[in-house]
Amino acid sequence: xxxxxxxxxxxxxxxxSLRDRAEIEQLIYERHFDRNDIVFLLGAPAxxxxxxxxxxxxxxxxxxxxxxVVLRVCSEGQMLGNVGVFDGNGYLALAQAVEPTSTFCIxxxxxxxxxxxxxxxxxxxIADLSRRLRGATDLICSLAVDRAEQRIARALLRLAANSxxxxxxxxxxxxxxxxxDVADMTGTTVETAIRTMSKFRRQGLxxxxxxxxxLADLEQxxxxxxxxxxxxxxxxxxxxxxxx
Numbered sequence: 679x680x681x682x683x684x685x686x687x688x689x690x691x692x693x694x695s696l697r698d699r700a701e702i703e704q705l706i707y708e709r710h711f712d713r714n715d716i717v718f719l720l721g722a723p724a725x726x727x728x729x730x731x732x733x734x735x736x737x738x739x740x741x742x743x744x745x746x747v748v749l750r751v752c753s754e755g756q757m758l759g760n761v762g763v764f765d766g767n768g769y770l771a772l773a774q775a776v777e778p779t780s781t782f783c784i785x786x787x788x789x790x791x792x793x794x795x796x797x798x799x800x801x802x803x804i805a806d807l808s809r810r811l812r813g814a815t816d817l818i819c820s821l822a823v824d825r826a827e828q829r830i831a832r833a834l835l836r837l838a839a840n841s842x843x844x845x846x847x848x849x850x851x852x853x854x855x856x857x858x859d860v861a862d863m864t865g866t867t868v869e870t871a872i873r874t875m876s877k878f879r880r881q882g883l884x885x886x887x888x889x890x891x892x893l894a895d896l897e898q899x900x901x902x903x904x905x906x907x908x909x910x911x912x913x914x915x916x917x918x919x920x921x922x
Contacts, residue, residue: 679731679732679754679755681703681706681782682699682703684706684729684731684755684782685699685702685703687755688729688755688757689802689805689806690757690760690799690802690803690806691799691802692802693798693801693802694796694798694799695798698792698796698798698799702784702792705784705785705788706782706783706784707782707783708731708780708781708782708783709728709780709781709783710778710779710780711733711735711775711778711779711780711781712775712778713775713776713777713778714774714775715774715775715779716772716773716774716775717735717758717759717773717774717775717779717781718758718759718769718772718773719769719772720739720740720768720769720770720771720772721768721769722768722769723768724759724762724763724766724767724768724769724786725763725785725786726759726763726783726784726785726786727757727758727759727760727763727783727784727785727786727789728757728758728759728773728781728782728783729755729756729757729758729781729782729783729784730752730753730754730755730756730758730779730780730781731754731779731780731781731782732754732779732780733753733775733776733777733778733779733780734751734752734753734775734776734777734779734841734853735751735752735758735773735774735775735776735779735781736748736750736751736752736773736774736776737749737750737751737752737758737771737772737773738771738772738773738774738862739770739771739772740772745862746862747862747863747865748859748862748863749771749817749863750836750840751776751837751840751841751853751863752773752840753840753841756840757806758773758781759773760806760807760810761807761810763786763789764789764803764807766786776853777853789803820832826864826866826870826871826874827874827877827902828902828903828904829864829865829866830860830864830866830871830874830875830878831878831899831900831902831903832864832903833860833863833864834851834884834891834893834899835893835896835899835900835903837851837853837855838851838893838896841853842893845887845892847885847887847892847894848884848885848892848893848894848895848896849892849893849896850887850890850891850892850893851890851891851892851893852890853890854889854890855890855891857871857872857875858871860874860875878899881898882894882895883895883898883899883902884899
């Protein structure tokens with residue numbers, strides 16, 4: 679994905695004029711990360727907005743008892759660190775490359791320069807932060823009241839939206855997904871993740887293929903998740919739990 683295409687698909691820039699996009703394009707620089715490299719640390723000064731060019735990055739918070747919670751897995755075209763960049767209080771989580779990854783970057787100072795000079799950009803920032811506030815509310819409600827099956831089904835659908843590949847027998851999540859990953863993403867134990875994934879497999883909702891999870895019945899997983907997401911195609915699925 680080149681810089682011009684990036685500006686076409688990221689909501690923060692999609693509403694800008696061609697002239698504005700051409701100017702912002704000159705401000706973008708690229709960074710590269712190996713597998714397991716840290717993109718940014720929780721609490722570090724949020725001086726850079728990252729947008730995934732290629733690869734995948736997981737966003738993690740660690741609880742007081744040392745348990746990691748994976749808030750989301752970001753793939754091509756998705757932003758990282760924007761809440762910290764715009765509120766100025768540091769990054770809200772740790773971000774770590776799942777695989778070799780490249781990100782397009784814009785400095786915080788350049789972002790605020792464009793907020794001051796471009797109402798369309800400022801409006802897009804407000805809309806983005808509002809979506810994340812709505813997502814945070816959904817996440818809090820889900821962790822408080824949803825059953826483990828609902829949370830796991832929702833996490834699988836979210837991963838399919840972000841990293842899914844259509845195959846003859848379903849939608850394959852294009853990343854190695856362990857039971858620990860599933861537990862970390864849904865606030866459950868590994869034992870619960872194993873039990874639930876095994877149940878989904880027996881019901882024919884998913885299966886394994888080349889060390890990847892394939893979702894064989896999106897409609898039934900949606901029913902279990904009780905989600906409002908629409909599935910005309912994977913591109914329509916929205917990540918409603920993206921915080922940082």
